[in-house]
Amino acid sequence: MAENTMVGSNLMEKIVALCKRRGFIYPGSEIYGGIAGFWDYGPLGVELKNNIKKQWWKSMVNQRDDVVGIDGSIIMNPKVWQASGHVEAFTDPLIECKKCHHRFRADHLVQNDSAAPEEAICPNCKERGQFTKPRKFNLLVKTYLGVVEGEQVEVFLRGEITQGAFVNFKNVLDSTRIKIPFGIAQIGKAFRNEITPGNFTYRSKEFEQMELEFFIKNNDKEGDRWFEYWKDQRMSWYCSLGLKKENLRFRKHEDHERAHYARFAEDIEYNAPFGWSEFEGIHHRGDWDLSRHNLTYKDEETGEEFTPWVIETSGGVDRSALFFLIDSYFEDPTAGSGQERVVLRLHPKLAPVKVAVFPLLANKEELVGVAKSIYKDLKQSIDGVVAFDDRGNIGKRYFSQDEIGTPWCVTVDFQSLEDKTVTVRDRDTTKQERIEVESLASYFAEKFK
Ligand code: GAP
Numbered sequence: 001m002a003e004n005t006m007v008g009s010n011l012m013e014k015i016v017a018l019c020k021r022r023g024f025i026y027p028g029s030e031i032y033g034g035i036a037g038f039w040d041y042g043p044l045g046v047e048l049k050n051n052i053k054k055q056w057w058k059s060m061v062n063q064r065d066d067v068v069g070i071d072g073s074i075i076m077n078p079k080v081w082q083a084s085g086h087v088e089a090f091t092d093p094l095i096e097c098k099k100c101h102h103r104f105r106a107d108h109l110v111q112n113d114s115a116a117p118e119e120a121i122c123p124n125c126k127e128r129g130q131f132t133k134p135r136k137f138n139l140l141v142k143t144y145l146g147v148v149e150g151e152q153v154e155v156f157l158r159g160e161i162t163q164g165a166f167v168n169f170k171n172v173l174d175s176t177r178i179k180i181p182f183g184i185a186q187i188g189k190a191f192r193n194e195i196t197p198g199n200f201t202y203r204s205k206e207f208e209q210m211e212l213e214f215f216i217k218n219n220d221k222e223g224d225r226w227f228e229y230w231k232d233q234r235m236s237w238y239c240s241l242g243l244k245k246e247n248l249r250f251r252k253h254e255d256h257e258r259a260h261y262a263r264f265a266e267d268i269e270y271n272a273p274f275g276w277s278e279f280e281g282i283h284h285r286g287d288w289d290l291s292r293h294n295l296t297y298k299d300e301e302t303g304e305e306f307t308p309w310v311i312e313t314s315g316g317v318d319r320s321a322l323f324f325l326i327d328s329y330f331e332d333p334t335a336g337s338g339q340e341r342v343v344l345r346l347h348p349k350l351a352p353v354k355v356a357v358f359p360l361l362a363n364k365e366e367l368v369g370v371a372k373s374i375y376k377d378l379k380q381s382i383d384g385v386v387a388f389d390d391r392g393n394i395g396k397r398y399f400s401q402d403e404i405g406t407p408w409c410v411t412v413d414f415q416s417l418e419d420k421t422v423t424v425r426d427r428d429t430t431k432q433e434r435i436e437v438e439s440l441a442s443y444f445a446e447k448f449k
Contacts, residue, residue: 012273015325016200018342022404024048024325024352025201037197037205039318044404047352047385049208049321052241053187055349056210056315059237060185067183067212068176072164074189075145075155080163083292086140089260090159093117094137094195100125105195106134141191141205157191162312164188165213166289173297180297180308181226183214187317199274201318208317213285215297215308223284226311227264231282234313235268238280238320242347243327247271251278261288268315270323279319285310324350328405335399344405345428348448353406354384355444358397360413362390371412374422374437378410381441383448402427408447410440 019025024045028038041049061069081087093106095117102124106117109131115121121128140159146152158164165184172184187210197203214230216222231250239245253265263286267278287307290296298305328345335341348354357375359367368390375388387406389397394411401409409425416422416437423432424443435443 011326011329012200014342015322015329018329018403019045019200019325037194037203039201039204044352045321048324048346048350049317051350051352051384052317052320052324053208053210055241056237057185057187060183060210060212064183066178066181067185067214068172068178069185070164070168070172071188072158072161072168072186074158074191075143076158076163076167078153078155080167080293081140081156081159084163084166084289085260085292086156086159087138090140091136091138092195093134095131095134097122097125097127097130098132099127099130103195104131106131108196137193137195139192139194141193159190159192160314161186161188161190161209161211162213162314163289165211166293166295169215169290169293169295179300181214181216181222183212185210185212187211199272199277201322202272202274202277204318207319209314210317211312211314214311214313215290216311218287218306218309223263223286223309223311227282227284230311230313231266234280234282234315238268241324241350242345243270243323247327249276251276259283261285263288270319270327272323272326277319279323280313280315283312283314285312332402341399341402343402343427346405346407348407351405351407352385353387353401353404354382354448355408355410356387356389356397356401356406357410358388358394358412359390360394360411366417367412367414370416370437371410374410374412374440378440378444382444398425398430408444 022044023042026040026042027034028040029035057069061067094103095106095109096103100122102122109120110117117134118131119129120131122130141157142154143157144152145155165186172178188208189206190209191206194203194205197205214226216226235248238248247270249269251267251269253267258265263284265281265283268280269276269278286309289310291307296305297308324346325344330343330345332341332343355378357371357378359371361367372388375386378386391397398409407427411423411425413423420437421434422437424435425432
């Protein structure tokens, strides 16, 4: 397959346009002018996200015997956020331009301009040196509960899904037979009042996280061992689902950028069109959280009571989805006949549509009938979306499926009526092979193993 030479620097624009046009991702509340930092996932986007979450859950929970899952609530007692340190320390440095009153994250401005934040050029009005001194801005999103105005209680939408695992630490221990070392896994929405949302879904105010809190004995040997173990596991997982190794790297956090709860931390970064960007953090949280919540663990065999340490893997579902889309985007220069073939070479396990079924000609009832019956059967046997399409010519239908990453297309042609075989076309090679209709279910079962 030819190298992807046609993907230029405007890759992000192409991805954003494709996402909107084909129903992956739409701007939030678009008919009312949108709302910065919020995005809606369309029919294909929700399938992609669900597939990512499903694969994550399978590898982090179902295929292990030392991890259990939970689904904690988004709103928690505000005391949780006091104890966790988020009310005090979950902040970003905010500066405001005195001229146009636009607000920015000081650390992001400095990245673009070598001057001190106060001396930087305002990206909005282009004035230099008009910024206020940076001040700490808390990212927790507040809301109110209660039916009586004035007596409402201020609560927070969770700023990380993590705390649900800690506040349920005892519940999980009491209701299962799990013992240290063990993990609590969770997937869910988190909310942050980001100062500068941007780069499409990359920095949003509402997003989903997939996290593991892994509880271990409280000593350096165990801490180092499990930290390396989980780094390795997480990197391998992304590679196993097709992200290109050369586009991935680890980056250690400097002292000044580490979150308040982390002893040390490393990010998995992706080589995005807007620069190397974090999309999963591996954090050594030590005993920060459990000790703040006054929780301990008793070893049943030795009777020893101690505060376990925690190694955390914290991935972003939205950032992963974005990077899977970017990484798989391919413009095929060999398509020929002046037509552009855009392909999302998504891993079949992530592809939103697994198989598409076509009759070669839409106006031939015999072909349509057989295609519809194959379509119905495959919908039962394949775990995921199966599509049917009889619009336009067959070439256009293939290209349309390529653009959304459908790995295989099944076509019913005149030979099918004679020998009960169909063609199966492979998205990446564009090669076709003839398969007996009878064996299609087992053929695809093998492919999706
Ligand atoms: N519990 C640890 C924690 O929340 P984090 O590094 O702040 O750590 C983990 O966030 C992951 O959550 C990030 O690597 C990223 O994938 C995702 N994430 C964080 N903030 C985000 C945002 N504003 N928009 C989209 N995803 C975000």
